[in-house]
Amino acid sequence: MANSHHTPTEDILKQHLADVVALLEKQKLEETVVRQQEKPRNSPLIESLLLQRHRAALKAKLDQLHAADIAYILEALPLEKRLAVWNMVKSEADGQVLLDVSDAVRETLISDMDTDELLSATEQLETDEIAYLAHDLPEEVMHELLESLNDQSRARLESLLSHEENSVAALMDFNMVTIRDDITLGVVLRYLRRRGNLPEHTDKLFVVDHQNILQGALSLKRLLVNQPDLLVSEIMSRDVISFHLADDASDAARAFERYDLLTAPVVDEQGRLQGRVKVDAILDHIRQQSSDEMLNQAGLLEEEDLFSSVWKSLRNRSFWLGINLITAFVSTRVIGLFEGTIEHIVALASLMPIVAGIGGNTGTQTSTLIIRSLALDLITPSNIRKLILKELGVAAFNGLLWGSLVGAVAFGIYQDKELGMVMAAAMFCNLMVAALMGLSIPLIRNHLNLDPAIGTSVLLTAITDSMGFFIFLALATWFLM
């Protein structure tokens, strides 16, 4: 194919990465050779030329890459190489790359930059982009940045920073074209040509009145297919989906999905146009949310740079490990209550982890479905009773099914009918406990306006473990001793 379209498959990205690593290695080799030769074969001039050649090749490679591709390469490199590459990225790209890397990697890059470098990197950014980086920038940089902005930009930045992290304001940018409704499409077309440029991802122009109150929107589509002598007011759509600054970002994301939006206006309480949300900000938000959820469920506090120091990784992981350890000790004490029984019937020690483990599994299944339904806002006062009855029904069936199976296997191993029956009864009871907990923990957390996803699985398995051990050992003490 003679044309220059490219398919940005991961293979090409990986190739870029491999090229950069190869160039880095060459440079390092060269440096090592230079250092090892006590009596240099080549004159120092030629050596430094050789080194320069590799540097230049690497720089040329980096210059041709998209900021997002540089970000990918930085993510995949260990710290030392990462900083070597970072220092060679041309400074115009710095700001964009900082936006594109993950939080953990951004921290390593920023800590390698001095105030001047940070200022020159961030000065090229838009107000909303500066707001996005604000929490990671040193205070003096933010201070100088605020000084350097004009009044409008400073007011915007301060307004953005005053809103919550999960609000629509955090996803907003200010790049939009506004028009009045009493002009013709021809005038709009001439205005756009004179403007000579349109903000990225412009799919519609926002129509406002003289008080900047949002009246509607004119899509580029309608602008293009209608006659130039028509008035904006005749063509514009008045039924525009808009958001308020304080609206929840995840609600906005669902609205984008539901109504297939590309951009949407953001208004204040008085209906005055404040900015817009673009679908790519929504995409990033969705990815971030689902990634956070996954990390939290695995017991990690935050995203980890692939090459974080061991010490930083420990900090990130130890919070939930500590919590798990505490709940494990609670189970231990429950078992401790029945050590006398276990001493007599040692088979109980072998069988008890099954009761606890399967309880945890079924409880997690229930809670995952509830958390998902809560996230989609599908649970309402009118359907909750039905839902609870259904889940308890599933648990009861599961309890009968798996309980009798497990009881039969226990009987098979130990040839003890009563032990088998205790095992079956304990399984049934613990699965009912698990379903109740899987239902109530997320529902109660949600009712208290806490995130139903965070910590649910830890709390759930803590309860199903302790209760599993307790129910099984208590039944055994009662019926078998």
Place this chain on the structure above:
Amino acid sequence: MANSHHTPTEDILKQHLADVVALLEKQKLEETVVRQQEKPRNSPLIESLLLQRHRAALKAKLDQLHAADIAYILEALPLEKRLAVWNMVKSEADGQVLLDVSDAVRETLISDMDTDELLSATEQLETDEIAYLAHDLPEEVMHELLESLNDQSRARLESLLSHEENSVAALMDFNMVTIRDDITLGVVLRYLRRRGNLPEHTDKLFVVDHQNILQGALSLKRLLVNQPDLLVSEIMSRDVISFHLADDASDAARAFERYDLLTAPVVDEQGRLQGRVKVDAILDHIRQQSSDEMLNQAGLLEEEDLFSSVWKSLRNRSFWLGINLITAFVSTRVIGLFEGTIEHIVALASLMPIVAGIGGNTGTQTSTLIIRSLALDLITPSNIRKLILKELGVAAFNGLLWGSLVGAVAFGIYQDKELGMVMAAAMFCNLMVAALMGLSIPLIRNHLNLDPAIGTSVLLTAITDSMGFFIFLALATWFLM
């Protein structure tokens, strides 16, 4: 505010749902009254008028709702009410609603429709939308649909159905405007006006040659801001990010995120334009993927309708429960090997779940980070050694830290120094096993071209449980007996 813009917050959606439920209840009440009155107070005519009034109110309510909002309401209603509402949705909306509901709910809706209803619902849909529904439609409906399509549409549908579910072809649609590069922007503008309409989400026109080979793209933005006498070839962008039909859908999604795309052309092996991918298809894909991942991790095979029958839910959940039960029995047999030891030192029974449990937790932390990095393609031959060393380092530190803590607590409870030391050593060893497994299971699965996420956590906890019990009880047998 006098204007009609609306913020589609979840509250408004919930209000719609509550309205529909209230209308359903009224209707039901009315019906009950009619049935209960042996001697009707009102004439049958008035009764049926009353009923009709409620039906009409409900229908009016539904008619004004967006298909996506109707889909939301159907998701949140139990089966009986869901079908009552579904029968009242106007048939023009049927196809769109079927596209918007979840797989599980779609099944319930389709099974309630006869062939004619399904045909009239799907006949209004685009080829790519029919392809999306194809797997859920009864064979005779698909057969009749194929018959009713023209040659081009049938060929397109067959081509779409021939590609894999996770390929770019599955996300593609055919709604695009193509132009040649030897005409002026003025001609393009006149052509668009004559066309009178543009496909949804059109941000660029695709430029092709006479063989339909993609040459570039002309963004609406450039079309609008440039002089009408310029040629398309002077203005168009030749460096367009495009995809091949068989490209991986998740790779495409990451490219959309990375390069902030709204639409992208899809070409065949010869570079001929086949269709386009829109960002809203990408959004749905990302949401679907992360939801599947979450469900699989919780041990669910697929999405569950909130009100699936108990029997269907059991089927969905029993596969992973069964697997877990088998692995739990393996642990049981490991413990069984050491029943003699436990009989002598019954404290072991209390302490052993801690060793196993914390191993599972740390292993999951490691495997989650590896799975994430694999998904982002961040792991390469050049950095894998460093990564393994780091993870083992974290595990060793964790082992020393938590091992000595747990050992000290065990000593505190049982006043047995040797028991404490065995506990500490077992913790250390099992954390190292957990890190090795957390690293190697996803890496090996990935190497074998299997999804590294599926089943990793089950396999991992199976190993950390069994090994945890084994290491602890074996050390205890050796040193304490």
